[in-house]
Amino acid sequence: MKKKLNLAPVFFVGPHLILFLVFVVIPTIYGIYASFTQWNLAGSPNWVGFSNYSTILFDTTSTFHTQFFNGLKNTLLFVLFTVPPLIVLPLMIAVALSHKKLKGKTFIQSVLYVPGLISISASALIFTLIFNKQLGITGNVFGSTIAWATHQPYAWITIILLTIWGGIGGNMIIYRASISGVSEELYESAELDGAGPIRKFFSITLPSINFPLIYTFVMTTAGAFNVFGQPLMMTDGGPQQSTSVLMMYIRQLAFGSGESIAGMASAMAVLLGLVILVISALQYYVMNRNAN
C-alpha cells in the first residue's frame, strides 16, 4: 500500500523555511561568493579568488590588513570587557531575586529589563548626554572634567556601561526562569545537610541551569562580536581608532560615502563569521564537557 504523504509538518515548517532561505541562507552564500570578488554593488562582481583574504591576512602594508586587525583587536577587547559581566551580573541578580523574602521582585525585574527594550541609538543618545561634560551628570554632579568619548580608558568605559545597562535584562530573565524550575526539595535537602547559600549556589543552582548558561554564554559572545551601534554612536571609533570595531570598518567599506568596496568588506565579514563560529563551538564544547 502506498504510504500517504503527510503535508502537515511542511505547512508548519514551510513559511519559516522560506524566510530562513531568503533572509539567511541565500545572503550568506552570496556574501561568501562576494568575498572572492572585487565588487562595487553596481556592476557584476569580478572574481579574484583568495586575493581579498591574502591581502587582509598577509599584506602588512595594506590599509585593509591594518583595519582588519585593529578592528578585530578592538572587537575582542569589547567581548572580553562585556561578556563576563553580562553573564555574572544577571546571574547574581537572578539568584538574589529568587530569595523568598524579597519584596517587589517584579518591579526590580522590570526596571532591569526595560533598558533592553530601548534601541541602541536612543540609549546611546541618553548616555552621550549623561557623559557630556557641559550638560551631563558626570560633569555637573560629580565634577568630572574629562571628555569621556575622546580619552581612554573613559571611551571604553562609556561603551561598556551602555552595553551592560542595556544587556543585563535579557539574560536575567532566562536565569530567573531556569532557577524557578529547580526543585525546592533539593535546596531543602541541602539545608538539612547543613549547606550554606554559597554551597547551594555552586552545588545545586549552577548545575541545574547548565543548559541556559551555555546558551546565554554562546549567544552573548556571538552578539558581542557583532558590536556596532555602541562605539559608532558613543565614540565614533575614537580616540585614534581605539574603539573602531570590525563591523564599523566592514560597514564603511561596503556602504561608505564613496564607491562600495563590497568584496573586501565581505571577506572581512566572512573572517569575522569564522572567528565567531570557532569561538562559539569551543565554548559549547568546553562547557558541555565540564557539565557532563
Next chain:
Amino acid sequence: MKRKLGALVTGFALTASLLAGCGNSNANDPNTITFWTPLTGEDGAYMDNLVKAYNDTNPAVKVKHVVTADMYTKISTVLSSGKGVPDLAIIHADRVPGYVKQNQLEAMTTVMQAQPELKEDNFLPQAWGAGNIDGTQYTIPLDIHANVMYYNKDLLAKYGAESFLDDNNVTVDEILSLKGKLDEGDYVVNDALLGWAMLGQIQNLNGDIQKDGKPAVDTPEMKTAIEDVKKINDAGLMTPFGEDGYLMFQSGNVLFSTDGTWSSTAHASVENLNFGVTNVYSVSPDKFTNRSSSHLFAMFNNEKRLDEKEKGIASFLEFIRANSVEWAKAGQIPASKQVVDSPEFSEYMQSFFTKDEKEIESLYIYTYEYYPYIAEAVDKYVGDLVRGNLPIDEGLKTMQKEVEDKIAESNGAAAKSGE
C-alpha cells in the same frame, strides 16, 4: 488531501504576499512621482512644504515625497534588483561622479527640453557644474550648503576683535593674536566640521586633492594647512578635544564656530545668542574658501519611467526653481539665481554668501571622482593631527595610502563592470 494541499498553498501565498509587501508599490504608479530624499532632519519638513505647495497647483502627475533614512544603501539595493527605483531623488554632489561612472543616472536632457528655464544660466555655477560630467547634465541643483563661520558679536566686542571681520577674511594669524587675552573657559574657535574647514584651506593655499586624476592627500599644502590650524590648538585657543564646541558656541563661550549654513536656525533659537555669519577662517590673507556641497535632483536609471512622468518631473523642478525660497528656511542657499536675487532671500542670514561674485566663488564644491574616499580619510584623521595626537607626516602618509588602496579596489571592480 485536497484540504491539506489547500492549506499549504494558502501558507505559501501568505508568505509570498508578506515578502511582496516589502516592495515599493508606488514606484510604478503612473500618476505619482516617487521622490526619495535623505532629508531626515528638520529640512525634510521644509521639503514637504514645497512638495505640498506644488501638489496644490493640481499638476497632471503629483509628487510623493519619501524621506528615506540610509537612502544610499537603499538606492544600491533597488538598483541591483531593478524594482522600486524612485522616479526622482535628491543626492549629494560628491555622489554624482560615482553614479555616472557606474552608468546609474539618467541624463536630464528630456527634462531640460520640457522646461527650457532649467538651464545653466539660471543656477549658481558650481551647483550646476557639480552635475555636469563630460558635457552631459545629470542633475538639476536644489541648493548649496556650505561650511561657514558664525561669530558671537558680544564676544568679538568684548575682546576687541571686530576688526577681524573687516575684509571678510578672518586669518589664522588674527586668531592667534588673541593668545593670552581670553578669560578662562572662553575660546576663539571650535572644531565643528574640522575636516571641511581643512579641505577649504587646501584651496586657500592653491592646492588640490588630486593631481592628473590621482589622489593627492599627502601634499605640502595639506601639511601647511594642518600645521597652521594646529597652531590655534597649541595656543589653547581651540575648544578642547572631545568637548562639544558647537554647544560651547551656543552657550556663549566661543567667538567663532565653523559649522554649516544649516545651523543658523538652531543658533537663532538660542536665547541671548547675538551672532552673525562670515567666511571660514583662512591660513592665507589673500583667499578664503567655504567648502560646500550641494543637494541635487537626479533620476536613477529606470526603464519603467514613462515620458509623462519625466514631463511631470520637469514641471516640479521648474516649480522648485521659481519657489525654493521656502528652502532657505532650512538654512540652505537655494541654487536658483531667481531665488537668490529675490529681496525675500536677502532677509536670510546665508544671503551673505551670494551678495557678490567673490562670495559666490568662495563656495567650493569638490568634484573629484574619488573625493568621498578623501573626505572619509580627512574626517577620520584630521582631529588627531590638529590635536597633536598623531605626527603629521605619519598621518598624511596613512591617509594617502588608505585612499590609494580604496581606489585600487574600486578600479578592480569597475574594470569588470565596464566590460
